[in-house]
Amino acid sequence: MPTISKRRWQFTGLAAAVFLLLLLGVTCQQCWVRVLDRAIIHIVRQPLPHGIQQLIIAVTKSGNPHPVTWVTLILAAALVIIQRYRGALFLTFNVLVWAGLGNSIIKHLVQRPRPTVDRLVTASSFSFPSGHSITAMLLWGTLIILLPKILIHHPRALVTLQILLGIWIFLIGLSRVYVGVHYPSDVLAGWSLGYVLLTTTQWFLTRYGDKL
Numbered sequence: 001m002p003t004i005s006k007r008r009w010q011f012t013g014l015a016a017a018v019f020l021l022l023l024l025g026v027t028c029q030q031c032w033v034r035v036l037d038r039a040i041i042h043i044v045r046q047p048l049p050h051g052i053q054q055l056i057i058a059v060t061k062s063g064n065p066h067p068v069t070w071v072t073l074i075l076a077a078a079l080v081i082i083q084r085y086r087g088a089l090f091l092t093f094n095v096l097v098w099a100g101l102g103n104s105i106i107k108h109l110v111q112r113p114r115p116t117v118d119r120l121v122t123a124s125s126f127s128f129p130s131g132h133s134i135t136a137m138l139l140w141g142t143l144i145i146l147l148p149k150i151l152i153h154h155p156r157a158l159v160t161l162q163i164l165l166g167i168w169i170f171l172i173g174l175s176r177v178y179v180g181v182h183y184p185s186d187v188l189a190g191w192s193l194g195y196v197l198l199t200t201t202q203w204f205l206t207r208y209g210d211k212l
Contacts, residue, residue, distance in 0.1 A: 003202065003203070003206040003211075004199060004202060004203055004206075006182075008199060010097065011195070012035070012195060012196055012200075015159055015191075015192040015193075015195040016180075016192070016196045018188065018189075018192040018195065019129075019189050019192035019193045022129075022185050022188060022189040022192070023110070023128075023147065023173070023189065025185070026110060026112055026128050026185060026189075027110060027208050033185050035132050036185060037182065037184050037185050040177065040184035041115075041117075041177060041183070041184060044177045044178050044184070045065040045117075045177070045178060045180070049128040053120065054118075055174075056175050056178050056179065057120055057121060057179060059077055059171055059172060059175045060121060060132065060172065060175035060178075060179050060181075062172070062175055063132035063135055063136055063172045063175075063176075064132075067099075068095065068099075068139060069095075069096075069133055070093060071139065071140060072091060072095045072096065075091055076088040076091050076092050076142065079091065079146070079164075080149060080152070084146070084149065084150075084212070086205055086210060086211070087146050087149070087212045089145070089205065090141075090142055090145075090201060090205055090212050091142045091146070092198065093201055094138040094139070094141075094142050094198060094201055095139050095142070097137065098134075098197045098201070099134050099135040099138045099139070099194070100132070100136055100196075101177075101189075103129065103131045103134050103135070103193075104125075104131075106128070106129060106130070106193075107125055107126040107127075107128065107131070108125075108126065110126065110128045111126050112126055112127040112128035112183075112186070113126065113127060114126070114127040114178055114181055114182070115127070115181070115182070115183055117180045118180060119180040119181055120178075120179040120180060121179045121181060123181035123182075127181075127183060127186050128181055128185070128186050128187070128188035128189060128191040129186050129187075129189035130173065130176050130182045130186040130187045131147050131189045131190065132158060132172055132173070132175075132182075132190070132191055133169075133172065133173040133175050133176060133182075133186070133188075133189075133190025133191050133194065134190035134191070135190075135194070136168070136169045136172040136173065136190075136191075136194070136196040136199075137169055137190065137194025137195055137198060138194045138197060138198055140165040140168055140169050141165075141169065141194065141195065142197045142198065143165055144162050144165050144166065144210060145198070145202060145212070147161055147162060149211065149212060169191070173190065173191055174187070174188040
């Protein structure tokens, strides 16, 4: 039985199409990208109480390289301890190679400037795709995939954790728009590319039937 279902491949194909469409739209400076970005920014960047703003800033900072690296190393060590060696490799490759090196290469190829709005946090380098969004998809998406192997006898806890991780992926991407350091198209591209890479790595590591 294949590790990756037909439906998963269909979603991966859709994600690849979304990323390529956004890449083309951004690099060719097409009007529909600006319209999409403005519409979503108008919805997301609404005035909020100071306490909620600080909470959003905390969410977005949780996706910074330093905390992400520590979380990845701790999770990888835990996987090694429970003898999930392939799972540890799956996690570290996704986060340290795809989300780190791969995302940086695309950013420097596209060279999209960041938004010129008032920012609630500082950010450097280029804008497309959102590094926090691709990292969130790869880090927490990896955990979503690995959890069924670990919590096989706790189905209720498994579903709850997977839903919470999915919400967290969404919130990190949304926070990048709210704090003013990314366009919505950057975030959508990060999620889409992250999903494609997640599936690609899983397929590569399990193509001969080996479990994560």
